Amino acid sequence: xxxxxxxxxxxxxxxxxxxxxxxxxxxxxxxxxxxxxxxxxxxxxxxxxxxxxxxxxxxxxxxxxxxxxxxxxxxxxxxxxxxxxxxxxxxxxxxxxxxxxxxxxxxxxxxxxxxxxxxxxxxxxxxxxxxxxxxxxxxxxxxxxxxxxxxxxxxxxxxxxxxxxxxxxxxxxxxxxxxxxxxxxxxxxxxxxxxxxxxxxxxxxxxxxxxxxxxxxxxxxxxxxxxxxxxxxxxxxxxxxxxxxxxxxxxxxxxxxxxxxxxxxxxxxxxxxxxxxxxxxx
Ligand code: HEC
Ligand code: HEC
Numbered sequence: 032x033x034x035x036x037x038x039x040x041x042x043x044x045x046x047x048x049x050x051x052x053x054x055x056x057x058x059x060x061x062x063x064x065x066x067x068x069x070x071x072x073x074x075x076x077x078x079x080x081x082x083x084x085x086x087x088x089x090x091x092x093x094x095x096x097x098x099x100x101x102x103x104x105x106x107x108x109x110x111x112x113x114x115x116x117x118x119x120x121x122x123x124x125x126x127x128x129x130x131x132x133x134x135x136x137x138x139x140x141x142x143x144x145x146x147x148x149x150x151x152x153x154x155x156x157x158x159x160x161x162x163x164x165x166x167x168x169x170x171x172x173x174x175x176x177x178x179x180x181x182x183x184x185x186x187x188x189x190x191x192x193x194x195x196x197x198x199x200x201x202x203x204x205x206x207x208x209x210x211x212x213x214x215x216x217x218x219x220x221x222x223x224x225x226x227x228x229x230x231x232x233x234x235x236x237x238x239x240x241x242x243x244x245x246x247x248x249x250x251x252x253x254x255x256x257x258x259x260x261x262x263x264x265x266x267x268x269x270x271x272x273x274x275x276x277x278x279x280x281x282x283x284x285x286x287x288x289x290x291x292x293x294x295x296x297x298x299x300x301x302x303x304x305x306x307x308x309x310x311x312x313x
Contacts, residue, residue, distance in 0.1 A: 063119060067155060067255065073163045075148030082171055092176030095169055100176075103158070108180035120157040120247060128181035129275040132258050134192035137272040137280040142189050146174045156255030193270050196286050198262045202294045210295025213288055222277065227251030227299035237277070246277055254300040265293035 082088055097106060103122040105111040110124035123130070132149050133141040141149075150170050153161035162170065178184040199206060214220065224230035229250040237246035249256065257273070258264045269289050272280030281289065 063156065063158060064253070064255075066158075066160070073151045073153075073161045075151035077144060077147050077167055077171075079167050081143060081147075082168060084175055088168075088172050089175050089179070091169065092172035092174075092179070095165070095173055096176040099162070100173070108177070118158045120159075121245060122159070125177055125180035127275075128183040131273040131275060133271050133274070134267060135190035135271065136193060136282065137274055139190045140183060140187055142192060143171075143174050143178075145192075146177055147171065150174065150177075152259065154257040155259065156249070156253070156257065193267070193282070195263055195267055195270075198266070199287075199290050199294075202262070202297070206291050206294045207298050209288075210291035210293070210298075213284075213292050214295055217281070217292075219292075222248050223251060227296065233277075251296055251299040252301040254302040260297060260300060262290065262293050262297070265296050266290060269293065 096104075096108075101112050102114045103110075103112045103118065104125065105115070105122075108125035110122045112122065115122050128140060130141045130145070130149075132154065133139070133145050135141060135145070147170055149159075150162050150165075150173055153159050162173075165173070220231050222229075222231045222233045224234075227250070229248040231248070234248055237248065254260055256264060256268070258268055266286075266289050268278075269281045269284070269292060271282075272278055281292070284292075
């Protein structure tokens with residue numbers, strides 16, 4: 032583990048960001064829950080190998096990004112597109128290169144397949160919808176465009192993804208009870224609430240954000256997980272943390288503990304049926 036971490040340049044994520052002006056009243060917006068219910072499911076696994084990073088691919092990425100992504104993320108990738116103020120969650124500022132969804136340790140950059148996955152799957156519960164109508168080649172071009180906004184991608188070595196061992200064969204009551212004990216002992220409920228309703232005491236702390244990025248604590252009952260709500264999704268979220276948010280990594284926990292926590296978190300979901308990812312087509 033030490034070896035893997037030392038291969039990557041871990042940045043200490045400063046929480047002291049410049050204060051922002053108080054948010055203006057938001058215009059009405061379409062209910063995201065509804066929009067996600069009709070959104071197509073996608074696994075985000077590249078169906079073909081990554082193409083070489085040629086000038087043609089980069090040019091394609093620039094054109095696609097300007098046309099489809101800049102409205103929210105801004106032409107310069109700074110998260111200040113014209114539509115940004117109408118969204119429930121602030122679009123990512125790519126110039127900072129701090130990403131929530133990674134397979135790599137906290138404080139490091141995502142690898143290209145992480146970005147490909149995010150663009151393909153979207154981030155559930157936000158206006159970042161899955162971009163499934165783009166070909167894999169177009170999504171790879173967008174990956175290059177997203178990376179081009181920060182020099183960190185040129186300066187730092189790509190990390191080795193953290194391992195996800197096979198999940199336990201079934202989610203038993205024993206596993207969930209073990210997860211509940213850990214959830215209480217590790218005080219997950221301080222933020223997420225005793226039953227996962229995003230109503231823990233720390234919520235008050237984050238109510239009036241002074242940092243540049245507001246905090247959104249997830250309501251587990253709604254079953255909308257940025258990355259997905261499968262066992263593996265929750266496992267890797269706990270292992271990597273969501274950088275740029277108060278959700279830190281729980282990478283010191285052993286895999287059986289992380290599986291137990293994942294199973295317990297899933298048991299708190301009330302909005303059924305769970306949108307499971309379908310098996311890959313043959
Ligand atoms: C309708 C607005 C909107 C559009 C259009 C949009 N995004 Fe996003 N995107 C978001 C929001 C909002 C977030 C932040 C979600 C969060 O932080 O929870 C985000 C986050 C991301 C992330 C970062 C996730 C992370 O790990 O932190 C990537 C990468 C991304 N978008 C790529 C794209 C690309 C590429 C396009 C164009 C094909 C695009 N987005 C179009 C709203 C949008
Ligand atoms: C200091 C507050 C805090 C603590 C403590 C905390 N979390 Fe979180 N957690 C967050 C925030 C904030 C988010 C949402 C980040 C976002 O969406 O931008 C989050 C998101 C999550 C997610 C959803 C990820 C997704 O894909 O959407 C899971 C699962 C999760 N936390 C589990 C846990 C567990 C289990 C614990 C205890 C081991 C824990 N959290 C402790 C603040 C916290």
